[in-house]
Amino acid sequence: MKALALPDVADLVGPAAAARDWLDEERLRGRIGANLASGTTRELWKYTPLRGFLDALAGCPAQTPLPRLEHADQPGLRAVPLADLDDVDAARVRDSINQRLEGERHPLADLVLLRARGGWLIDVRGEPAQALEIHNPRHGIAPVFLRLEAGAELTVIEHHHSEGFLAQITHADLEAGARLRHYRAALERDVAHYSLVNVHLDRDAAYELNQSLVGGKRRRADVHVVVDGTGAQTDFAGAYLVEDGQHLDQQLVVEHRAGHSRSRQKFHGIGAGKGRSVFNGRIHIHRGAPQSDAELSNRNLALHPDAEMNTKPELEIYTDDVRCAHGATVGQMSAEALFYLTARGIPEAEARRLLSHGFVRECLAGPLAEMAAARFREALS
Amino acid sequence: MNILEINNLQVEVGNKLILRGVDLEIAPGEVHAIMGPNGSGKSTLANVLAGRPGYDIVDGSIQFLGRDLTALEPEERAQAGLFLAFQYPVEIPGVSNMEFLKGALDSLHASRDQAPLTTVEFMKRVRSLATRLQLSPEFLKRGVNEGFSGGEKKRNEILQMLLLQPRLAVLDETDSGLDIDALQVVADGVNGFREGAGEGGEPNSVLLITHYQRLLNHIVPDFVHVLTGGRIAESGDRSLALKLEEQGYAWLAS
Numbered sequence: 001m002k003a004l005a006l007p008d009v010a011d012l013v014g015p016a017a018a019a020r021d022w023l024d025e026e027r028l029r030g031r032i033g034a035n036l037a038s039g040t041t042r043e044l045w046k047y048t049p050l051r052g053f054l055d056a057l058a059g060c061p062a063q064t065p066l067p068r069l070e071h072a073d074q075p076g077l078r079a080v081p082l083a084d085l086d087d088v089d090a091a092r093v094r095d096s097i098n099q100r101l102e103g104e105r106h107p108l109a110d111l112v113l114l115r116a117r118g119g120w121l122i123d124v125r126g127e128p129a130q131a132l133e134i135h136n137p138r139h140g141i142a143p144v145f146l147r148l149e150a151g152a153e154l155t156v157i158e159h160h161h162s163e164g165f166l167a168q169i170t171h172a173d174l175e176a177g178a179r180l181r182h183y184r185a186a187l188e189r190d191v192a193h194y195s196l197v198n199v200h201l202d203r204d205a206a207y208e209l210n211q212s213l214v215g216g217k218r219r220r221a222d223v224h225v226v227v228d229g230t231g232a233q234t235d236f237a238g239a240y241l242v243e244d245g246q247h248l249d250q251q252l253v254v255e256h257r258a259g260h261s262r263s264r265q266k267f268h269g270i271g272a273g274k275g276r277s278v279f280n281g282r283i284h285i286h287r288g289a290p291q292s293d294a295e296l297s298n299r300n301l302a303l304h305p306d307a308e309m310n311t312k313p314e315l316e317i318y319t320d321d322v323r324c325a326h327g328a329t330v331g332q333m334s335a336e337a338l339f340y341l342t343a344r345g346i347p348e349a350e351a352r353r354l355l356s357h358g359f360v361r362e363c364l365a366g367p368l369a370e371m372a373a374a375r376f377r378e379a380l381s
Numbered sequence: 382m383n384i385l386e387i388n389n390l391q392v393e394v395g396n397k398l399i400l401r402g403v404d405l406e407i408a409p410g411e412v413h414a415i416m417g418p419n420g421s422g423k424s425t426l427a428n429v430l431a432g433r434p435g436y437d438i439v440d441g442s443i444q445f446l447g448r449d450l451t452a453l454e455p456e457e458r459a460q461a462g463l464f465l466a467f468q469y470p471v472e473i474p475g476v477s478n479m480e481f482l483k484g485a486l487d488s489l490h491a492s493r494d495q496a497p498l499t500t501v502e503f504m505k506r507v508r509s510l511a512t513r514l515q516l517s518p519e520f521l522k523r524g525v526n527e528g529f530s531g532g533e534k535k536r537n538e539i540l541q542m543l544l545l546q547p548r549l550a551v552l553d554e555t556d557s558g559l560d561i562d563a564l565q566v567v568a569d570g571v572n573g574f575r576e577g578a579g580e581g582g583e584p585n586s587v588l589l590i591t592h593y594q595r596l597l598n599h600i601v602p603d604f605v606h607v608l609t610g611g612r613i614a615e616s617g618d619r620s621l622a623l624k625l626e627e628q629g630y631a632w633l634a635s
């Protein structure tokens with residue numbers, strides 16, 4: 001097998017930072033070299049050159065601005081910069097990274113954390129009245145660790161205004177019965193963006209994600225949710241668009257580690273130009289997770305003859321008593337729907353615009369939906 | 382001038398000849414019913430009128446308000462005043478009924494160099510039609526036909542007909558799957574449409590395609606035609622429909 005030509009790990013990681021109590025630096029340094037060179041990594045980075053991100057990361061200044069938080073100062077929320085954590089909080093972040101970030105699958109996330117000099121820990125208790133808004137920096141490294149205490153409920157609205165390279169790690173621990181609604185829109189052109197949303201769900205917890213993405217120079221958006229408690233559920237949906245010269249690679253994983261759990265994934269994407277889209281949706285039902293109920297649907301609409309759209313659902317099931325449905329398609333516009341609209345007098349070009357826009361609009365919900373819909377409408381007109 | 386004139390229409394679907402020489406004339410204000418057994422070509426006739434792709438005219442002609450209908454794209458037929466109420470209305474999630482209806486009406490106005498309705502005028506008109514057809518105004522926000530029951534879909538077709546005010550409405554088994562109350566609502570809509578004057582003050586026309594006589598108790602046709610084997614085998618007045626109900630279609634074949 002051809003080995004990846006990787007820079008030296010020490011060069012990648014850079015010099016040791018001043019003590020970061022929230023990060024078990026030795027541990028991550030110890031595993032990263034092998035993980036970056038592994039077959040798993042080669043497979044997961046088959047379509048997106050990892051090297052480009054490694055170089056961008058190596059070129060990142062040591063100090064980059066933190067994400068700006070809005071409505072962080074309200075009852076039930078406590079946001080602390082990672083640099084200011086006390087021993088107890090630092091240990092908690094460290095444990096989350098050590099135990100809940102799968103280094104073998106996400107070596108780039110390890111590397112991003114090793115190079116991070118700042119970030120946020122956000123604790124949530126009860127039900128904060130207002131949504132927490134996270135404005136990501138224009139470039140740099142942006143780790144955010146969320147912890148929702150048992151029964152807590154929060155809405156997070158995540159904004160992107162990238163201009164260059166942004167590496168973003170969002171980790172959320174949801175304790176029993178907690179509920180997180182997460183809305184994100186990353187609609188800028190010409191950016192290099194790596195993100196991992198990594199979520200751990202305890203008993204009866206619920207995580208909802210709705211995201212809209214437009215391809216970038218290179219945009220890689222990974223989501224990894226571990227359903228680790230009985231009765232927990234996750235529901236994610238999203239829409240994406242790839243225009244001329246753009247690249248978008250999404251790798252989504254839902255792991256059912258506990259039974260009586262539920263997951264839903266519904267993503268629609270449009271290839272509107274000569275660009276490349278990759279969508280891998282993986283459902284992994286572990287042994288001892290009876291009555292897991294998982295569904296994944298990914299539909300792609302190729303509007304441009306040179307649009308490349310890759311989709312691959314993956315199922316791994318080790319428990320008998322489960323329900324699991326998946327579907328992935330790449331297709332053209334429905335002739336039936338097109339005829340229906342034109343038969344009402346709508347000119348064909350306009351009917352095509354309405355249908356393609358509707359196709360992505362169908363998967364958008366929440367406070368960013370209108371903005372994303374407008375962005376998609378503009379791109380499709 | 383007749384609204385519709387069909388002469389010796391022969392239509393193939395997938396290289397199979399379905400219509401084998403249909404002749405039909407519809408004058409302003411007339412209601413014609415086409416009945417016939419399954420597979421006789423009723424829906425083919427409806428679809429070929431609306432311009433559905435995949436229906437090839439191999440012979441004959443269709444004149445609509447004096448124009449060669451076959452030369453027009455589906456949207457041009459609608460703009461010219463033809464309306465097909467679909468047998469199976471399509472669900473389009475992501476496109477709201479509001480967006481769809483406004484888009485359709487604006488397109489018709491634009492094709493006639495008329496100013497579009499303001500949103501307020503449009504909403505007022507659609508709300509009043511929704512009330513008339515017993516559709517909740519909430520339906521406007523939902524995707525086109527998304528999650529609608531069979532009856533709601535058919536009522537939505539009639540709402541579109543009343544909104545777009547065509548000169549000829551072709552109703553393709555609009556009565557199928559309707560309970561008696563919904564049937565009455567739909568029939569009231571169609572009867573209102575028929576009486577409403579079209580452009581130039583002439584009344585509108587209706588071509589009803591149906592399996593069952595019962596719709597004709599509510600919408601009284603001027604003519605009834607029996608389509609069988611791709612041809613109109615028998616034409617008559619309303620009594621023909623009653624005869625068909627009693628005796629079936631078998632007597633026609635002999």
